Amino acid sequence: MPVDALLFDKDGTLFDFAATWDGWAADLLETLSKGDRGAKQAMAKAISYDLERAAFNPDSLVIACSNDEVAEALAPYVAHMDLAELTDFLAESAAGAELTPAVPLAAFLDSLLARGKVLGVMTNDAESSAKSQLQRAGVLDRFAFVAGCDSGHGAKPAPDPLLAFCKAAGVSPGRTAMVGDSRHDLEAGAAAGMQRIGVLTGMALRDELAPHADIVLPDIGHIPAWMER
Structure with missing residues (x-):
């Protein structure tokens, strides 16, 4: 038709996807973890991001899920923001990603x-x-x-x-x-x-x-x- x-x-x-978002995610996790390596590792696991390769795994929820769902996955490890603040932060950060x-x-x-x-x-x-x-x-x-x-x-x-x-x-x-x-x-x-x-x-x-x-x-x-x- x-x-x-x-x-x-x-x-x-x-x-x-990889060229735009792999590097962005590395910076994001560094910012959100505030130097806490344990929190950074936990967040990377939650969104299936390989810290050593600085790349998303093919099963990452970030690939297809919504901004809200990504925020919910990260929220347990981001004590300095509530869920609404984190959701807004992700949207603002993504808006400035290198495309x-x-x-x-x-x-x-x-x-x-x-x-x-x-x-x-x-x-x-x-x-x-x-x-x-x-x-x-x-x-x-x-x-x-x-x-x-x-x-x-x-x-x-x-x-x-x-x-x-x-x-x-x-x-x-x-x-x-x-x-x-x-x-x-x-x-x-x-x-x-x-x-x-x-x-x-x-x-x-x-x-x-x-x-x-x-x-x-x-x-x-x-x-x-x-x-x-």
């Missing part, structure tokens, strides 16, 4: 817009972080819809935020593609009745995504050729 609209996940999809786009984003998104496609972003990060990052990448204005886990539509893998995009953009779910790097993204797409494009710029391997996707591509840059198939 033709694709009229594309809804993108953010981390691991528009931005390369590594998966492809040159402006040119890629402009090529989709030139084809008449409607574009959106749905992330389990906070909406403020998403908009800040997209603005810093110079592409916020390409999207008709940007939502996070705190935008009032829920979080993936529930279909509600995806359907909110379709309603806001005036597009049919069946003619919309959900583009993401995790099972959460693709399961949400299936539940919403969307076409599903998996990409390999996150932590998941092709074999993990393939059973849940219509197509698995190396990165988002291959989408125009797929649409012209």
Whole structure:
């Protein structure tokens, strides 16, 4: 079926996950632990982050879970902040992360817009972080819809935020593609009745995504050729 609209996940999809978030997490854990190595190790274990490699493990909840869920996992080891403060801190910290786009984003998104496609972003990060990052990448204005886990539509893998995009953009779910790097993204797409494009710029391997996707591509840059198939 033709694709009229594309809804993108953010981390691991528009931005390369490891290149963007591995270093950020090392600094975050150092800041939150305040020099307490035991707390740092406990937090790293809670989010499945390898301190020696300075890298997330493939089973980390950070890959697909919401900002709220990450805060809840870290909260027992952060005595100097309550949960609400920690949730806000994570969102503010993520908003300033050093971004590594998966492809040159402006040119890629402009090529989709030139084809008449409607574009959106749905992330389990906070909406403020998403908009800040997209603005810093110079592409916020390409999207008709940007939502996070705190935008009032829920979080993936529930279909509600995806359907909110379709309603806001005036597009049919069946003619919309959900583009993401995790099972959460693709399961949400299936539940919403969307076409599903998996990409390999996150932590998941092709074999993990393939059973849940219509197509698995190396990165988002291959989408125009797929649409012209």
